[in-house]
Each structure stands twice: as C-alpha cells, then as structure tokens.
Amino acid sequence: MRGSVLRLNRLLTTISSSPVARVLPLANPKRFCSSCHSTKGSSLKMADNGAWGAWQVESSTFTKAVVAAMQKLYPEEIADKSWDNVGLLVGNSENDAKKTKKVLVTNDLTYQVAVDAIEQDVSVIISYHPFIFGGLKSITNKDPQQATLLRLAKAGIAVYCPHTAVDAAPEGLNTWLADIVSGPHQSQRSVAISCSSAPSSHSGAGYGAIGHFDNAVSLSEIILRLAEKLGGLKHVMVASPVGADVKTTKISSFGVCAGSGYDVLKKAEVDLLVTGETSHHSALRAIQQGQTLVQVFHSNSERGYLQEVLRPKLEAAIKENVPEVEVVVSKYDKDPFTILDVNNLK
Numbered sequence: 497m498r499g500s501v502l503r504l505n506r507l508l509t510t511i512s513s514s515p516v517a518r519v520l521p522l523a524n525p526k527r528f529c530s531s532c533h534s535t536k537g538s539s540l541k542m543a544d545n546g547a548w549g550a551w552q553v554e555s556s557t558f559t560k561a562v563v564a565a566m567q568k569l570y571p572e573e574i575a576d577k578s579w580d581n582v583g584l585l586v587g588n589s590e591n592d593a594k595k596t597k598k599v600l601v602t603n604d605l606t607y608q609v610a611v612d613a614i615e616q617d618v619s620v621i622i623s624y625h626p627f628i629f630g631g632l633k634s635i636t637n638k639d640p641q642q643a644t645l646l647r648l649a650k651a652g653i654a655v656y657c658p659h660t661a662v663d664a665a666p667e668g669l670n671t672w673l674a675d676i677v678s679g680p681h682q683s684q685r686s687v688a689i690s691c692s693s694a695p696s697s698h699s700g701a702g703y704g705a706i707g708h709f710d711n712a713v714s715l716s717e718i719i720l721r722l723a724e725k726l727g728g729l730k731h732v733m734v735a736s737p738v739g740a741d742v743k744t745t746k747i748s749s750f751g752v753c754a755g756s757g758y759d760v761l762k763k764a765e766v767d768l769l770v771t772g773e774t775s776h777h778s779a780l781r782a783i784q785q786g787q788t789l790v791q792v793f794h795s796n797s798e799r800g801y802l803q804e805v806l807r808p809k810l811e812a813a814i815k816e817n818v819p820e821v822e823v824v825v826s827k828y829d830k831d832p833f834t835i836l837d838v839n840n841l842k
Contacts, residue, residue, distance in 0.1 A: 556593035558818065559584070559654040562620045565813035569806075570661040570668065573693045574701040580660045581626040586645065592652035594619040597818050601807050602826040603799045605655065609826045610644045614651045616824070621648070622810065624802055626657040662806065663754060664691050664701045669801045673752045674705035676725045677718055677770055683707035688751060688760050704753035704760040712746040715768065719790060722770065726796050731835045735779040735789040745788060754797040758782075758789075772797035795831045 563584055575582040596617045602609045605623035613621050627641070637643040648655060663669050674685065687702025694701035719742070723729040736742060749766040758774035762781070769787055772794035782789040803825050811823035 554590040556588045556590050556619070556654065558593060558597055559588055559620050559656075561814055561817050562599055562622075562654075562810075563656055564817075565810055566622065566656055566658055569809055569813055570658045570665050571695055571698055572658075572661055573695055574664040574691045574698055575659060575661040576664070576703065581629050582657055582659050582661055584654065584656050585626065585628045586648055586653070586655035588619075588652045588654040593654070594652060597821045599810070599814070599821065599823045600826055601802050601810070601823060602829040603795045603802060604829060605644065606828065607640060607644045607647070608828040610648050610653075612826055612828050613653055614647070618653060618824075620654045620656060622806075623655055623657050624659060624662060624798060624806075626659055627655050628657075660703070662801070664694075664703050666698055666700045667805075668701075669754050669798060670703070670705040670752055672801045672805055673754055673770065673797060674707050674750075676722055677750050677752055677768075678707055678709070679713075679717070679721050681713050682710045683750075684710075688753065688764055704751060704757060704764070706749070706751050706764055706766060708749045708766075709747065712748045715745040715747050715788060716743050718747060718750075718768070722790065722792060726792055726800050729792060729796060733791045735783050735791075737783045737786050737788070740788065742788075747788070754801075755794055757797075770797075793831050793833055795829075799829065799831075 572582050594617055596619055598616065598618045599620045599622060600609075600613045600616065600618040601622045601624075603624045605621060605625070605627045609621070609623075627645070632642070635642045635645060637646060661668075665671075670687075671685075674683075684707065686706045687700070688704030688706055689702055691701040691703065719732060719734070723732060734742060736745070747768045750768040750770065751761040751764040751766045752770040753760040755772045756774065757771040758769070758778040761769050761771065762778070767787060769782055769789045771789075771791055773791050774789065779789050807823050807825055811821060814821045814823070
C-alpha cells in the first residue's frame with residue numbers, strides 16, 4: 497500500500513510540472529457557460545461583481561399603474577382575507593409585458609377568457625373571482641386552471657383579483673345590488689357585517705347590505721326589477737314561506753349579498769334575502785324563519801356591476817396616469833348554468 501502511494505505522488509508531481517498542465521489546468525473554477533447565463537436581450541444587467549438573478553427583474557410599469565388604481569378604488573384592506581385570495585396573483589415584467597395599454601375585466605378567468613385576452617393583446621386582466629385560491633404544488637397542462645396560468649404567463653399577461661374588496665366597498669357590488677332591489681323607493685341602509693380594517697377613505701365598508709323601506713314594496717316588483725337589471729333574466733329561483741303568494745307578498749326590509757352570500761345574511765332580521773346562490777338547507781332555514789329568499793345564480797348577481805360600474809371607474813382612475821388606456825369587458829365571460837326547458841328536447 498505504501499509503495500502505491502509513493503508511485504501516485506511521483507505521477508502527480510510529474511503531471512503538475514509538465515508544460516501541458518501549465519497551459520491546460522485540470523479544473524477551472526471560473527468556467528462559465530455564456531449560452532446558459534447570457535443576459536443579452538433581457539432586462540437583467542450584470543452587477544459589478546458579476547452577480548445576476550431574479551431580484552433584478554423589473555415589474556411592468558403599466559401593471560403597477562393598474563394595481564394602484566384598483567387599490568385606490570377597492571383597497572385590499574377591506575377584503576375578507578380570512579379566506580379570500582385577493583391582489584396581484586400573476587405578475588409580468590417590464591421586458592415581457594405587452595406594449596399595449598389595455599385591460600380586460602371578467603367575472604371568471606376561464607381558458608376562453610384567457611385566449612380572448614391574448615388575441616386582444618391585453619396587458620392586464622382584472623378577474624373579480626380569484627384565479628388562484630389554494631396552493632399549487634405543480635403547474636402542468638393537465639389541470640385547466642394551471643393550463644390557463646401557463647398560457648397567460650407565456651403571453652406576459654398579469655392577473656389582478658379584487659373579489660371581496662369589491663363586495664365591501666361603500667359604493668361597491670352589494671350597494672349596487674341593494675340599489676336594484678330598492679329601485680325608486682326610499683330605504684334606510686346599513687351593512688350586514690362591518691369591516692373593521694377599512695381605511696378612512698372607505699369608512700362604512702362592510703359585507704352585505706341591509707335595507708328598510710319607508711313603505712312596503714311588492715315582491716313581484718322587486719323580482720321583475722332584478723331580472724331586468726341583471727341582464728334580462730328569464731328565470732329566478734324563489735323560496736317562500738309555506739302558504740305565501742309571491743304576487744301578493746309585501747316587503748318591508750331586505751338583505752343582499754352577491755355570489756354565495758347566505759352566510760353573510762343569515763342573522764339579518766329582514767323579510768327578503770337576495771343572493772346569487774345558496775344551499776338547499778339554507779333555503780329551508782330561511783323560509784322556516786318566515787323569510788323569502790331569491791337567488792339569481794352566482795355570477796349573474798355580480799357581472800352587471802363589473803360592466804356598469806367597475807369598468808368605467810377603473811378606466812377613469814388609470815387615465816389619470818396613463819391617458820391612452822383602454823378597459824374592456826370579456827365577451828366570453830358568462831354564468832356556466834342555463835335553465836333548460838326539457839320540452840325542447842322532444
């Protein structure tokens with residue numbers, strides 16, 4: 497063994513002293529693959545010490561302007577972050593972002609909406625419902641949500657989701673829905689659940705809206721107005737107390753909460769509850785308490801606000817800093833359900 501070590505030492509000494517070894521070192525710790533690490537054509541710049549990495553990626557200036565406008569209108573502080581996932585959920589860089597100053601508003605971000613955004617050369621999508629709720633352990637094309645995410649990321653399109661911040665704003669979604677229920681009639685308003693985290697600019701924010709009419713209003717009138725203002729609905733679902741007649745029922749008080757809002761309203765002592773959708777058992781509970789419950793389908797209770805209020809308000813807010821901005825509403829966004837008359841299948 498000792499002889500083998502001596503022979504190995506003599507061999508290493510011979511190699512290290514040879515001219516070839518001095519010209520071609522056995523190992524180069526500074527070896528660099530320029531094709532793998534090149535920053536040419538990107539927004540990255542080498543630091544003085546040669547360091548570079550993800551921290552150097554610059555966020556899109558236009559996306560920042562859109563986010564700032566959304567947060568001014570609907571601060572993230574008023575969202576119910578105990579369960580909701582609001583904010584900028586998909587970012588884009590200054591280098592990858594579209595050059596057009598265009599924003600697309602949608603209630604739900606489906607694959608079709610994403611393709612529409614790409615074809616319209618949109619830079620930022622405002623998706624009312626959060627595009628990402630739970631944690632992602634992988635991102636593949638096997639899942640429709642993840643396939644959409646990959647498509648948007650490749651196209652350099654950012655996604656911002658406001659959800660319950662829009663619900664809770666003093667002039668937000670539920671105020672708009674309460675205005676439809678109230679119509680031309682005077683009503684005293686309050687919120688179902690107040691928002692303690694609201695900034696001073698949005699004092700009075702809260703979830704759900706409660707109204708008390710000065711004089712009782714016909715339930716039929718309210719339902720007809722809801723159907724008209726929510727997109728010309730042909731059908732709504734009504735749960736009434738046993739023996740009650742919708743045509744003769746009078747309403748003195750009401751509670752509204754867009755989307756799946758029964759839990760927000762379940763403690764409200766009112767005659768009428770209006771929401772997008774609720775469960776079988778919640779409807780039973782309501783009518784056993786002598787309440788009438790009207791549901792118009794989840795996104796039907798939300799989409800009109802995005803078109804009538806959020807879109808123009810957002811465009812005006814962004815134009816303060818980006819005059820050329822255009823904000824559009826997706827033509828592919830719609831409620832997934834339709835009411836099918838089975839007689840048409842015969």
